[in-house]
Amino acid sequence: MNAMDDVEEKTGRDLDVDVIDVEEVTLVRPTATRGELVASDGRPLPTKLSDHERNSLYLRYLVLPFVFLTVTLLGGLRIDSLDGAFIFNRPALVCLIFAAILLVLFARSGVMKLDGWFAESFPPLKNVANGFVILTLFAAATQIFNSLLPELGLPFWIVAFCFFWTLWNNLFADFDVRKLFRSLGGLFGLAFVAKYLVLANLTAPAGRTWFEALTENPGQEAITRLLDLPRYSGSTGYIQFFAVALFLLGLYLVPPSTRDN
Amino acid sequence: MKEKYIQILVIAMTLVYGVFVIFLYAAEPRSLEEISSKVVETVQNAATKGQVITGTYEIDQAKFNEGLMAFRQNNFIVARDSFAKADPERRDARTQFYISYSFYRQGWGRVTNDDALFKQALESLERVNFIDKNFRSDDQDLQLRTPAELKNELEEGLRVTADDFNPLKVFRERK
Numbered sequence: 001m002n003a004m005d006d007v008e009e010k011t012g013r014d015l016d017v018d019v020i021d022v023e024e025v026t027l028v029r030p031t032a033t034r035g036e037l038v039a040s041d042g043r044p045l046p047t048k049l050s051d052h053e054r055n056s057l058y059l060r061y062l063v064l065p066f067v068f069l070t071v072t073l074l075g076g077l078r079i080d081s082l083d084g085a086f087i088f089n090r091p092a093l094v095c096l097i098f099a100a101i102l103l104v105l106f107a108r109s110g111v112m113k114l115d116g117w118f119a120e121s122f123p124p125l126k127n128v129a130n131g132f133v134i135l136t137l138f139a140a141a142t143q144i145f146n147s148l149l150p151e152l153g154l155p156f157w158i159v160a161f162c163f164f165w166t167l168w169n170n171l172f173a174d175f176d177v178r179k180l181f182r183s184l185g186g187l188f189g190l191a192f193v194a195k196y197l198v199l200a201n202l203t204a205p206a207g208r209t210w211f212e213a214l215t216e217n218p219g220q221e222a223i224t225r226l227l228d229l230p231r232y233s234g235s236t237g238y239i240q241f242f243a244v245a246l247f248l249l250g251l252y253l254v255p256p257s258t259r260d261n
Numbered sequence: 262m263k264e265k266y267i268q269i270l271v272i273a274m275t276l277v278y279g280v281f282v283i284f285l286y287a288a289e290p291r292s293l294e295e296i297s298s299k300v301v302e303t304v305q306n307a308a309t310k311g312q313v314i315t316g317t318y319e320i321d322q323a324k325f326n327e328g329l330m331a332f333r334q335n336n337f338i339v340a341r342d343s344f345a346k347a348d349p350e351r352r353d354a355r356t357q358f359y360i361s362y363s364f365y366r367q368g369w370g371r372v373t374n375d376d377a378l379f380k381q382a383l384e385s386l387e388r389v390n391f392i393d394k395n396f397r398s399d400d401q402d403l404q405l406r407t408p409a410e411l412k413n414e415l416e417e418g419l420r421v422t423a424d425d426f427n428p429l430k431v432f433r434e435r436k
Contacts, residue, residue, distance in 0.1 A: 057264055061271035069278040076286060085291035129268035132275040139279070 053260070060255060061129060067250040068136035074243040075143025079233035081206045087232075091146035094160050099141035101167045102184075103134075106254075109175040116257025130258055137254070144247050147240045148191040153228030155199060159191055181251070188244055196237035199229055206231035306349075313350055320356055321347040332359060333402065337367040354393035358411075361385035362403065365415060369435045374418040382415050404436035 078087040106112045117130045145163065150156045166187050170180070204213060204220040213221040223229070288299040312318040328343030340363050348356040361382045368378030389396055389408045398406040405411040414436060424430070 057267050061267045062274070065271055065275050066278070069275065069282060072279075073282045073285065080291075086289075087291075088286045088289045090286055123265070125265055125268050129271045132272050136275055136279075139282075 056255070059253060060133065060258060064250060064253060065133055065136045067246055067253070068133075068140035071140035071243050071247045071250065072136070072143045074239055074246075075140070075147040077239055078230070078236045079239070081231045081233040084233060089146060089151065091142050092149070092156075094164075095142045095145040095149065098145045098163055098167060099138055101171065102141045103138060105167065105170055105175070105180060108171070109177055109180040110256055111177050111180060111251070112254060113257050116255075116259050119259075122258075126258070137250070140247055140250065144188070144244060147243055148188060148195060150195055150199060151228075151230050155195075155227055155229070159194060163187070163191070177256075181248075184251075185248065188248070192241065192244060196240060199227070200232070200234070200237060202227070203229040203231055309349055313352065318350060318352060320353045323347075325356060328356075328359065332363055332366075335366070337363040351388055352392060354389050354396040355398065357385055357389045357392065358396060358398055358408065361389060361408075361411060362405070365405075365411060365418075366435060369418070371431050371433070376419055379415050379418050383412065386412055386415070 076089040076091060078089055079085070080087055103112075107114050112134075117134065118127055122130075149159050149163070166183070170183060173179075202220060202223045204217060204224040208216070208221075224231070284300070284303060285296075288296075288303060290296045290299045309318070324343050324347035328340045328347060331337075331340035331343060341360055344356050344360050344363070347353075351357060364378045364382030364385060368375035368382065386408050396408060400406070405414055
């Protein structure tokens, strides 16, 4: 029994159909035109970026490097208290070491996933661009430590030791992003207060004669000389506050991965 | 904008901004006004270094002539300043020889020589030998035309001998 007999039996009518052309419905997929990217099954991939993707690209590749390079510029800038001249303070070697440890901490805690920033599956240009972003982050971290560490003498070694102790402990601690940011915020905040509030207030003003220094405020003068405190203008603290805030903002904006969803 | 253009932009921006930051920390301008003059100075230095690398380095002939004129007028400080500006990379044997000679003439004394200037002359002379071992000056006004002759004169001047106490020494002439 063929298909027509079956239908006649069910309906009770003679069907006067000579030929029935039965065709299977096939799913027609859009085909790629020349120059379009195609997926493994031949479908063209979307080449235009959505607004969300574009914004995240601008943030990752334009805003972040700009923020971190600005921090790099400002982190070592001091203002002379005598004539208001710029002083560009180059970072000590220990700042580079601290910055390297900080990047390791970022990788460990998941602030930045290494395989989300560098991968063989990425185009070379993307890997290079990501490398540049990380480089700016490293430079900014170096300059933040340069900003927060006292320049000379005993205060430098005390604060540097505290930084080292905290970072070293963090390296072996069980971490997540929130805990790391809390720890860094506390560390940077305390160091900022120590340098730009406590030590800055203990520093005697510049441009006084020996006699004036000894008669007006001998304690301040003695502490300044004993601790090798540099005499910077008050505006240095404002600039460094801005630099630290900008760095923390930049860290907040760093995506854990640059892989496309 | 396509992703790859944004990525190219980040590389370019990082390089430009990064170079600017490095420049600031290297040049250390003390005010905003000083930045432009430091930029000009850095660009000139970079251009000169580029000339040295590419083998097209030449001294500033006008500055050299100014120095030579001052040298002949016995204005040795001005002469050395002009010679130094004419040959900032210190790669021209003739200019360096004149610098050395100017130290010799300035330090020469009828009774005593200035040892500090003579020592500086010897240092400059070492550079001449380093640049061109066979250097010979064609200046007819100079009595000591080779680095060897000038070096001998300088070393004689620095050495203390019995001859130094000869009163007739005051009649000798500067070379």
